[in-house]
Amino acid sequence: MLCFFFLVYYLSSAACSELLSRHRRSWIIDSFTIEEGHPGPFPYVLGKITIDRDYQVRFDLYGEGMDEEPKGVLTIDKESGTLYVNRAVDYEEKTVLKLRFEAMNTDSSIDTKLGVEIGISDINDNPPRFQRDLFEISVDEDATQGSHVQTMVAYDKDERGTPNSTFHYEIKSVSPNHPDTEFTIDSQSGTMSFKGCLDHEVAEMFTVVVEAKDHGDVVSLSSSSTVIIHVQDGNNHLPAISGQTGSGKVKEHEIGTSPLRLHMTDKDTPNSAAWRAKYTIQGDEGAHFKIETDPDTNDGILTVVKPLDFEEEALRELTISVENEAPYFSCKVKERPPSGLWKVETSKGDVPPPDTVKVSIEVEDVNDPPVFSVSVKEVALEENAPIGTWVEKVTAVDPDSRDFVYKVGSDPAGWVTVDPQTGDITTVGTPDRESLHVSDGFYTILLHALDDGVPPMTGTATLNIHVTDQNDNVPQPTVDFVDVCVSDGPSSINISAFDLDDHPYAGPFTFELLGDVKGKWKLNPSHGYTAGLVKEPGVYSGPHTVDVKISDMQGQFAVYNLSVTVCDCSVTPNCRDPRSTATTAAPGALAIVFASLLLIMCLLLMAVFMTCRKEFAPMPPSDSSGDTLLPSNIENPGTDCKVVVPDDIVAWFTEETHSDPSNWGGQHHGIKHSNFSKEMEQNFIYEHLVLDMSHLYNENWNQTSWRSLRANGHHHTHQREEASTMNFHAALQALLHQRLSSLQGKEADLLDYEPHVYAEEGDFDVLSELENIILPDKDSYQKALNNLGPKFKQLASIRKPPHIQN
Incomplete structure (x- = not known):
């Protein structure tokens, strides 16, 4: 608590002391100004800071010109407070130097601080400057005096509002100096214009020097800029037609020719709008001509664009005038007063007539068609x-x-x-x-x-x-053959007709069946462009011919023999395509063949498996008359696997061959039957009978058939000693008889089978001739076939085998 009291007393005493001392201080600071661009010598005294005080202080100076840019301009004597300038300053760089003065006690404490600004006085060290040193512009020749040409702009960096930055514009020179043209400029705004007239032919270009000069008190500074003015040529000279070339003649009915070319002169600049010519034609009734300007020579080219007729007018008189693309003007100075614009005379709105010329075009006569x-x-x-x-x-x-x-x-x-x-x-x-x-x-x-x-x-x-039109054509059917499907009820097919004649000599048609067609064929409907041919159930499969009468609206008719094929559409979709039948039947036949072969192979394998033994056992002899085979021990041992033939087949075959040895009178496979051994006999029986009988078993043969075959007209009491002359003929004859009998029995089941129809026989009274076929030596055989006529192709389609027909 005691410490806090002393602290408050000390601070309050110090504060009171400072307030009392401030009343005793007195600062005396002069107004300092540094002149821009002072020539020196440096350093020089700028001024002194004076203070009335009872104790010693030191002075310090900080800020711009001291330790801030621009550095080193000022220094201060810390003891006396004298200020020195060390180098020149630039007003355009810095107009005021902002600094801080500090008074320091002997104990280095800050007595007080004060902000000070030192001004820099401007001098006229900058002339007015233009934006560019060179300007290049263009002015039309027909521009009116007083028209704006160019605005000049300059700028002075010296202090604004002083004579050093105030300037004016003036024209120093003009080249060339033409008496009818004077350029002027406003001294304050810098706007350039001209008085009088511009003439491109007198002066194509003017060079004008413009000066900007300030109003400095001590010295006046200035700068200049050059303005190049190009005078664009205007149409102040009229074109004139100088002559013409060309024959002046044109043939009648001829277009595109140029009978005439006009030449012209113009003093204006070539290839400019003031020089390029425009031609106009007067007196061209019917617009037969046109005239165009040659871009290189400015000539007028007259061209015929519409045929002329000698009989109408043999001579054409035309008037052609010429003028320029740019409008014509003129300017002439009349008076030059000392002030204001000059008095000039212009011709705008009062253009003289264009130059014209009359030309004659002669039309030459040519032979005109009727x-x-x-x-x-x-x-x-x-x-x-x-x-x-x-x-x-x-x-x-x-x-x-x-x-x-x-x-x-x-x-x-x-x-x-x-x-x-x-x-x-x-x-x-x-x-x-x-x-x-x-x-x-x-x-x-x-x-x-x-x-x-x-x-x-x-x-x-x-x-x-x-x-x-006349009714000179009879109706005709669109086809001469149709196909009808077999069915339990009536089935129909459409018959269409056409007539080359037009209405009312054509359809709708009336169809009528001729001949004995009751119960077989009928028409429904029978009127129109298409009739329905109805087949009754009693019509059998196969080819038929139906006579159809077709009449038009006027009763003109014709009778046609229509070929109708009746077939089973479920088996043969197209009755006239035999290949389709063969293709349909082929898979079934192949299946039967493969099934038969598979069954035979199975039976043979079973027979081989059941008769295979590990040792050979010879057949014991027997005298029984009921035995089927003769006893024989001629086989050599070593064969332990034999093919067994059913006993009833072997016995039957042996008895039949023993019955009549005289029937064997020839050779089979090059071997005499009378010399067959037992082994050869069994092999032949197996090859020629067992296989056939296996096939017959597939055709529903049974053991009863075999027994009936043995008992049918054959005797069993022949001597067995005649077995060496086997009678194969009787056995084969019996087998063939049974096979044919089975086929004849099945024929009744093939109700839909019909012989293949290659083509209808047609009318015997009408004989058609076949074409002569000539095969050139150089052409290939195939190429000759492709070029054969339709009659030969018809014959070829009839004779073509079923398996290759389309």
Whole structure:
């Protein structure tokens, strides 16, 4: 608590002491100003800081000009307070130096602080400066005096609002100095203009020097800028036509030719708008001509764009004038007063007439073609009109009054002729509306009128003959054969017809069946463009011929023999495509064959497996008359696997062969039957009978069939000693008989099978001839086949085997 009391007393005493001492202090600081660009010598005394005090203090100075930029300008004597300037300063760099003065006690404590600003006085050390030293501009020659040319702008860096930064503009020189042109500039704004007239032909360019000068008291500074003024040429000279070249002649009906070329002169700048010419044609009724400007020479080129007619006008008079693209003007100085604009005279709005010239174009006569009075004409002519029928008459006129004749130019079918003198058209052929040369009922011919000029000229007219229809064609079916499917009920197929004639000589048609068709065929419907041919259930499969009568609306008719094939569509989708039948049946037949072979192989393997033994046991002899095979021990040992043949087959075969040895009289496979051994006999039985009998087993044979075969007309009491002459013929004959019997029994099941129909036999009274086939030596055989006619291809399709027909 005692310490806090002393601290408060000390601080309050110090504060009171400071307040009392401040009343005793007195600062005396002069107003300091540094002159810009002072020449020296340096350092020089700027001033002194004086203070009335009872104790010693020291002075310090900080800020711009001391330890801040611009550094080193000022220094201060710390004891006396004298200020020194060490170097020159630039007003444009710094206008005021801001510093801080400090008074220091002897104990280095700060007595007080004070901010001080030292001003820098400006001098006229900067002239006015233009934005650029050189300006280049263009002015039109027809510009009116007083028009703005250019605005000059300058700037002075000296102190604003003082004479050092105040300046004015003035023109120092103009080159060339033309008496009719004077350039001026506003001294305050710098706006340039001119008085009088500009003339490109007198002065294409002016060089003007403009000066900006300030108003400094001690010294006046200035700078200049150059302005180059290009005078753009205007149209102050009229073009003049100087001459013409060319024949001045043009042939009638000819276009694109240039009979005339006009030449002109102009004092304005070439290739400028003031120099380029524009030509105008007057007196060109019908717009037959045009005139264009040659871009290189400025000549006017006259060209024919529409054919001229000598008979209408043989000589054409034209007036052609010329002017420039840019409008014409003129300017002339009348008076030059000392102030204000000059008095000038201009011709804008009062343009003199353009230069004109009259030209004559001669039209040369050429041979004109005859002209038909009607170029396209339409007439009517009935088809089948008799030869010599008058069709129409055409007339033509030749503009040159030359002789001419009429001719037929185009007559594709050769139906007409034209009288060369009168133009009457008559028929020389029979018109047929159904001809290929008739389109939409019209037959077109071209007629010519050919004169005798040099060269001869031809006029053309078109005659469209409308060939009217007659009922000269009977209806025709679209096809001459149809296919009908077999069914339990009636089945039908559509029959369509067409007629080359037009309405009302065509459809809808009436269809009628002729001949004995009751219970077999009928029509439903029987009227229209398509009829339905209905097959009754009683019609058998196979080819049939139906007579169909087809009548048009006028009763014209024809009878046609329609080939109808009836087949089972479930087996043969296309009755006339034998390959499809073969293709359908082939998989079933192959399946039966493969099944039979598989069954035979299984039976043989079972037989081999059951008869294989490890040791050979010879067959014991027996005298029994009921035995089937003769006893024999001629086989050599060593074979432990034998094929066993059923006993009833072997016994039957042995008995049959023993019954009649005389039936064996020949050779089989090159071996005499009378010399067969027992082993060869068994092998032959297996190869030629067992395999066949296995196949017969597949055809539902059984043991009863075998027994009946043995008992059918054969005797069992023959001697067994005749077994060496086996009778194979009887056995084979019996097997073939049974096989044929089985096939005949199955034929009744094949109800839908019919022999293949290659083609209908047709009418015996109509004999068709086949084409002659010539095979050139150079051509290939295949190429010759491809080029054969339709008759030969029809024969080839009939004779082609079923498996390769399409």
